[in-house]
Amino acid sequence: MSRNTPVTDPPAPSEGDTGRRDPRLLDTAATPGGWWRAAKRKVRAGELGAAPVVIGLLLIALVFQLLNDRFLSPQNLSNLTVQIAAIGLMTTGVIVVLLLGEIDLSIGSVAGLSAAVLAVTVMRHGWPEWAGIAAALGTGLLVGLFHGFVFAKIGVPAFVVTLAGLLGWQGLHLWAMSPDGTINTRSEGLIASLTQTYFVPWIGWAVVLLVLALHLASTLTSEHRRRAAGLPHRSLAETVLRTALLAVPLAAGAWILNQHNGLPLAFLVFVGAVVTLDLVLRKTRYGRMIYAVGGNAEAARRAGINTVLIRISVFGIASTLAALGGVMLVSRNIAASTTTGGGQELMMAIAAAVIGGTSLFGGRGNAYSALLGGLVLGAITSGLLLLPNVDTSVRFMITAAVLLVAVIMDAASRRGRKTHARGGG
Amino acid sequence: MSTPVLELSGISKTFGAVRALDEVDLHVQQGEVVALLGDNGAGKSTLVKVISGAHTADTGGAVVWDGRTVEITTPADAQRLGIATIYQDLALCDNLDIVANLFLGNEHLHFPGTLDEVEMERRAWELLRSLSVDIPDLRVPVASLSGGQRQIVAIARALLGEPRVVMLDEPTAALGVAQTAQVLDLIEQLRDQGLGVILISHNMADVRAVADRAAVLRLGRNAGDFPIAGTSYEEIVAAITGAADNPVTRRDGRQTAGAEESR
Numbered sequence: 280m281s282r283n284t285p286v287t288d289p290p291a292p293s294e295g296d297t298g299r300r301d302p303r304l305l306d307t308a309a310t311p312g313g314w315w316r317a318a319k320r321k322v323r324a325g326e327l328g329a330a331p332v333v334i335g336l337l338l339i340a341l342v343f344q345l346l347n348d349r350f351l352s353p354q355n356l357s358n359l360t361v362q363i364a365a366i367g368l369m370t371t372g373v374i375v376v377l378l379l380g381e382i383d384l385s386i387g388s389v390a391g392l393s394a395a396v397l398a399v400t401v402m403r404h405g406w407p408e409w410a411g412i413a414a415a416l417g418t419g420l421l422v423g424l425f426h427g428f429v430f431a432k433i434g435v436p437a438f439v440v441t442l443a444g445l446l447g448w449q450g451l452h453l454w455a456m457s458p459d460g461t462i463n464t465r466s467e468g469l470i471a472s473l474t475q476t477y478f479v480p481w482i483g484w485a486v487v488l489l490v491l492a493l494h495l496a497s498t499l500t501s502e503h504r505r506r507a508a509g510l511p512h513r514s515l516a517e518t519v520l521r522t523a524l525l526a527v528p529l530a531a532g533a534w535i536l537n538q539h540n541g542l543p544l545a546f547l548v549f550v551g552a553v554v555t556l557d558l559v560l561r562k563t564r565y566g567r568m569i570y571a572v573g574g575n576a577e578a579a580r581r582a583g584i585n586t587v588l589i590r591i592s593v594f595g596i597a598s599t600l601a602a603l604g605g606v607m608l609v610s611r612n613i614a615a616s617t618t619t620g621g622g623q624e625l626m627m628a629i630a631a632a633v634i635g636g637t638s639l640f641g642g643r644g645n646a647y648s649a650l651l652g653g654l655v656l657g658a659i660t661s662g663l664l665l666l667p668n669v670d671t672s673v674r675f676m677i678t679a680a681v682l683l684v685a686v687i688m689d690a691a692s693r694r695g696r697k698t699h700a701r702g703g704g
Numbered sequence: 705m706s707t708p709v710l711e712l713s714g715i716s717k718t719f720g721a722v723r724a725l726d727e728v729d730l731h732v733q734q735g736e737v738v739a740l741l742g743d744n745g746a747g748k749s750t751l752v753k754v755i756s757g758a759h760t761a762d763t764g765g766a767v768v769w770d771g772r773t774v775e776i777t778t779p780a781d782a783q784r785l786g787i788a789t790i791y792q793d794l795a796l797c798d799n800l801d802i803v804a805n806l807f808l809g810n811e812h813l814h815f816p817g818t819l820d821e822v823e824m825e826r827r828a829w830e831l832l833r834s835l836s837v838d839i840p841d842l843r844v845p846v847a848s849l850s851g852g853q854r855q856i857v858a859i860a861r862a863l864l865g866e867p868r869v870v871m872l873d874e875p876t877a878a879l880g881v882a883q884t885a886q887v888l889d890l891i892e893q894l895r896d897q898g899l900g901v902i903l904i905s906h907n908m909a910d911v912r913a914v915a916d917r918a919a920v921l922r923l924g925r926n927a928g929d930f931p932i933a934g935t936s937y938e939e940i941v942a943a944i945t946g947a948a949d950n951p952v953t954r955r956d957g958r959q960t961a962g963a964e965e966s967r
Contacts, residue, residue: 501822508826562818564811567800571808574797581795582809642799 331688332636332651335681339655343662350662353538360536360546361474363657365390365607367549369628370635370649371556372600375593377632378560379573380641381437383594385426385444386601386628391620392448393419393605395455397470398462398615408469412606419602420595422448427594431587437594445625453617461616464609473548473610477540483533486542490529495522545607550650552600557646569593573642604628630678631656634685640693655681707771708733709900710755710787710869715765717750724750725761726924732869732900737891739911739932740904742921743944748904751921752871755902756789757782788862789871794854798847802839803828805846806861831860835893837886852883856890869900876910888914908937922946 343350369386376383393415401411426444430437456462464470498518505512513521536542560566571579572589580586604624609615633639634655635648659677663669708731717725725747732738742748753759757779761767767774769785776782782789796805803825812820812827828842837856839849846854855875862870872891876884884907891914894901905911911918912932920927920943928943938956 504822505825508822510822510825510829564813564817564819567804567808567811567819570800570804571797574799575795577793578795578797579808584809642797 329636329647329651332634332648332655332685335634336651336655336658339658339662343658343665346662347665349665353535355661355665356535357539357543359654359657359661361543361611362661363653364474364543364545364549365604365611366624366627366631366656367604367649367653368552368607369601369604369624370631370653371549371552371646372597372604373628373632374635374637374644374646374649375556375560375569376437376597377637377639378569378642378644379590379593380576381430381590382629382639383426383441383597383601384438384625385422385441385448386597386604387620387622387625388445388448388452389419389422389598389601389620390605390608390624391452391618392422392455393602394609394615394619395452397606397609398464399455401470402462402464408465412470415606416599416602419598419600419605422602423595423598424591426598427591430594431590449621452620456615456617461614463614466613470606470610471613472544473607474543474545475610476544478542478544478547480537480541483537483542486547487526487529487533491522491526494525495519498522545610548603548607549653552603553646553650556649560646565589565592570642575642601628627656627678630682630685633689634681636685636689638689638693639686640689652685706733708768709770711768712751712755713766713768715751715754715767716762717747717754717759718762724924725754727765728921728924728926730902730919730926732902734868734900735895735898736917737895737901737903737915739915739918740902740921741911741918741940741944742927745923746921746944747924748921749873750924752789752873752902752904755782755787755871757787783865783867786866786868787871788865788867788869790855790858790862790873790875792873792877794858796846796854796858799845801845802842802849802857805857806831806864808861810864827864828860831863832856834897835860835863835890837890850883851879852886855879855883855887859887859890859894863894867899869902870894871902871904873904874906875903876905876907884910908940911940912937920944 340351349355369390373383373386396418397411397415400406400414401408406414422444426437426440429435429440495518498513498521499515502512502515502518533542536546560569568579568584568589571582571584572586576586579589605620608619608624612619631652632644632648633652635644635650635652637644637648637652656678659681660674663674663677711731713729715725715728715730716723728747728751730738730740730751740748740751750759754761755767755776757776760777767776774781774785776785776787797808800808803821806828807824812823814820825842832839832842835856837860839853839856846857849857859870859872859875875887875891879887888910891901891903895914895916903911903915915932918928918930918932918935918940920929920940922944923946927946928940930940930943
């Protein structure tokens with residue numbers, strides 16, 4: 280029996296080769312044509328990224344603007360950003376759980392419970408408003424850690440744990456609110472200011488400039504280090520171009536919001552949560568561990584990752600963000616009632632995550648799906664409200680259709696990746 | 705002969721009433737590829753698990769590492785000594801890219817606790833180049849790699865711990881011809897870098913291609929230790945099955961006879 284003759288290509292590019300692009304990489308973003316071909320191949324291989332959502336969002340905006348020209352007015356868009364903040368925060372929490380490949384059905388009830396805790400402590404027991412908010416968030420954290428513990432340590436499926444939570448925390452919420460059905464909160468003060476504060480125009484512009492400067496600085500530093508290490512890196516022109524592309528939506532947003540009242544605090548809190556989560560997920564070891572557990576829990580465990588701790592902490596984060604969403608609901612309604620958080624919040628939050636592009640199958644997605652998905656659902660709600668003779672029934676059906684399209688795209692892109700994986704033997 | 709880097713003698717392991725390993729000996733030198741052969745149920749996997757610390761051997765046997773008697777009771781013990789095990793399922797996260805998989809659980813960090821992606825990618829290139837492995841883009845998800853490339857990533861990850869003995873469980877079982885060759889190349893690279901390699905395989909062609917020695921287990925006992933050069937295929941099969949008259953030789957015999965008849 281003869282020795283197998285190994286077949287290998289000669290070692291790839293030489294040491295001194297800066298940029299180190301492999302010739303077999305068909306298309307790279309180095310030239311406009313290459314960029315376009317690479318984009319086309321990515322779409323075919325199921326790596327759609329945010330493109331479908333952004334296109335969908337633009338289409339929705341176009342249609343509603345044609346039906347009613349008040350849709351794209353600064354006032355309506357400004358209200359839209361405040362409206363989506365509460366559910367958006369809940370979506371942000373759901374996304375972390377979805378990345379683990381799990382689901383949290385309790386976020387609506389947790390938001391309701393948090394609203395009740397806030398209203399009861401502040402209005403009935405006379406706590407300062409900040410203490411009430413802290414109590415509400417703390418309640419959310421404890422609830423989430425409890426869910427995580429029962430799921431990760433005892434081994435009950437997350438679906439069941441959080442389904443029990445859905446019922447149980449709603450029960451606790453009703454019990455805490457009785458005998459009043461509704462507790463009104465103060466129309467001025469910290470709680471109310473969360474959704475009633477708008478920043479003067481220069482602050483909005485300052486935020487935009489700060490974000491762009493930080494983005495440019497961090498990209499330049501990392502590309503410089505990549506070049507120094509002899510790794511593939513982007514050219515200076517490309518880095519500047521990308522920052523400029525980011526500047527367009529940011530500046531447009533700031534300009535529109537400044538036409539009305541200025542940048543709303545509620546929207547800033549929501550976007551701040553999204554950006555923070557994104558940085559944690561992409562840049563820290565903790566975020567890497569979340570993706571690893573969501574991708575292959577057994578592999579993560581063998582790599583020395585404490586999967587139990589990761590899971591418990593993720594459920595803690597999800598419920599804390601849901602509780603923050605509950606606080607926002609109270610702030611907007613200037614009241615907590617027995618129905619707060621018990622309506623469509625849960626469905627809308629999960630739908631927004633999926634529409635934004637976070638996979639239900641775990642391990643794939645990013646924090647920005649909360650923003651994109653939230654904007655899509657918010658735009659549909661707001662656009663339909665501007666139309667005469669259209670009620671909730673139509674909104675539900677349209678939302679369902681959008682959700683279904685998003686899930687179909689998720690499933691299809693999964694299949695696309697599989698067939699393009701060229702894997703196996 | 706130099707002292708073996710890892711030497712096991714008289715290793716036994718019982719599960720309830722089953723004696724999976726009975727006084728088994730095995731040794732591996734630096735820069736040597738030892739094929740661990742045996743039929744299903746011969747005790748190969750149990751032996752691998754004992755060496756990797758997943759199972760603890762019964763008392764009575766001895767494990768000598770670098771001339772020093774040691775005890776391996778946990779996977780951490782084995783890793784600390786410098787024994788890396790690559791199981792058949794590879795344990796890769798399909799959604800993460802190659803660099804992320806290589807450094808999973810061992811990430812390089814910047815000061816405020818953020819990931820040092822540049823340093824990790826640079827070291828990944830360095831490592832893969834030192835293995836003469838050629839993967840065009842280290843930032844693609846592992847899901848999009850071929851079976852051979854996935855195997856290579858799994859092996860490369862094990863090498864980051866700078867082990868001295870690498871155990872590979874059926875590394876070529878699911879691979880095609882070209883991919884198998886890639887993995888066999890890598891195994892030769894490991895040997896040339898002075899590592900001891902223990903290769904579990906059912907594929908005699910692979911074994912003959914890269915192994916220096918074949919250690920055969922049968923029903924939990926040593927059934928022979930052959931230098932590959934100078935040992936025939938039939939002798940090894942006979943040791944694995946325990947008889948010169950076995951299904952493999954009978955089948956070969958029938959085929960030769962059939963070929964002669966049809967002539």
